Amino acid sequence: xxxxxxALALLPTPLQRLPxxxxxxxxxxxxxxxxxxxxxxxxxxxxxxLEFLLGDALAGRADVxxxxxxxxxxxxxxxxxxxxxxxxxxxxxxSGPHPARPPVTLRLAEQAGARMRYTGADREELDExxxxxxxxxxxxxxxxxGIPRGGTTPVGALGFAHAAAxxxxxxxxxxxxxxxxxxPTGSGxxxxxxxxxxxxxxxxxxxxxxxVSRPLPQIRAEVLGLARRCAQxxxxxxxxxxxxxxxxxPFGGAAPGGFGHITHRDRRDALLAxxxxxxxxxxxxxxxxxxxVLALVGAGxxxxxxxxxxxxxxxxxxxxxxxxxxx
Ligand SMILES: *Cc1c(COP(=O)(O)O)cnc(C)c1O
Numbered sequence: 001x002x003x004x005x006x007a008l009a010l011l012p013t014p015l016q017r018l019p020x021x022x023x024x025x026x027x028x029x030x031x032x033x034x035x036x037x038x039x040x041x042x043x044x045x046x047x048x049x050l051e052f053l054l055g056d057a058l059a060g061r062a063d064v065x066x067x068x069x070x071x072x073x074x075x076x077x078x079x080x081x082x083x084x085x086x087x088x089x090x091x092x093x094x095s096g097p098h099p100a101r102p103p104v105t106l107r108l109a110e111q112a113g114a115r116m117r118y119t120g121a122d123r124e125e126l127d128e129x130x131x132x133x134x135x136x137x138x139x140x141x142x143x144x145x146g147i148p149r150g151g152t153t154p155v156g157a158l159g160f161a162h163a164a165a166x167x168x169x170x171x172x173x174x175x176x177x178x179x180x181x182x183x184p185t186g187s188g189x190x191x192x193x194x195x196x197x198x199x200x201x202x203x204x205x206x207x208x209x210x211x212v213s214r215p216l217p218q219i220r221a222e223v224l225g226l227a228r229r230c231a232q233x234x235x236x237x238x239x240x241x242x243x244x245x246x247x248x249x250p251f252g253g254a255a256p257g258g259f260g261h262i263t264h265r266d267r268r269d270a271l272l273a274x275x276x277x278x279x280x281x282x283x284x285x286x287x288x289x290x291x292x293v294l295a296l297v298g299a300g301x302x303x304x305x306x307x308x309x310x311x312x313x314x315x316x317x318x319x320x321x322x323x324x325x326x327x
Contacts, residue, residue: 004055010039043078044311048159157193164197282312
């Protein structure tokens, strides 16, 4: 069954080889899947989920999108922009107090025309607040479409289910033999979709998630559950538990310092990517996944590796301009 989709991205995003990095590391073939070039604002991977979320919202004749995130959320900025170009209003619930200087992500959402609500709530409480806010709007006669943090729903995951087919076509036509596909993993919606899409077409490349914010047992269970619900939407074979491969970033996962924390190692890796291949990697996702690629190569992995560049331009620029902490 095909689901409604509102085109936002320029697809397929390029799959690019990284010869200078291969030479520097003495590694096997290295590739980059360039969702940073996805062509919709600075949405990165979020544009894929939003194509299906907006498709669903428009099919249900919604007139206002309700979503939420922490101040640095790339999803919130992308969702606000997507709502605007689709002619919908957008209400954004932000965790924590009103920041004295809102980060560029929130300013983007605001400039796109979203109504911002600073809730003072914790990140974990936001999804419940989205439901409550949507219920209030419904009482006022509106037709809201609520989206949890990060677009983490089975419908949102369809974006990466389709990306699995996109990557498979590129890998096949380039003759790349069963690569390891490294993907930074936050909410897990992207990895879940990738697993669902991979199972649907019986692809044999190996997904490799790098958890940037959640403990491994939790994120593994959440990804598997979401991947299975996504597969149900398209009546596709369910991904197996054994397909869910997720690791912590090489130096400490959510620790040390927690989500989005920048270490000296991260900065060194970001400079390596910048100077070697001209790549901008963000502090929260990109550089952690890149660090995992370096660790894989360091541990002797010789198979081709595809690093999924998920975007994160606002964070990439701040990584290069803000001070690092230990180690
Ligand atoms: C949201 C995001 C991710 C993580 O995607 P999930 O689907 O939440 O796991 C990775 N990279 C960037 C740049 C993001 O904005």
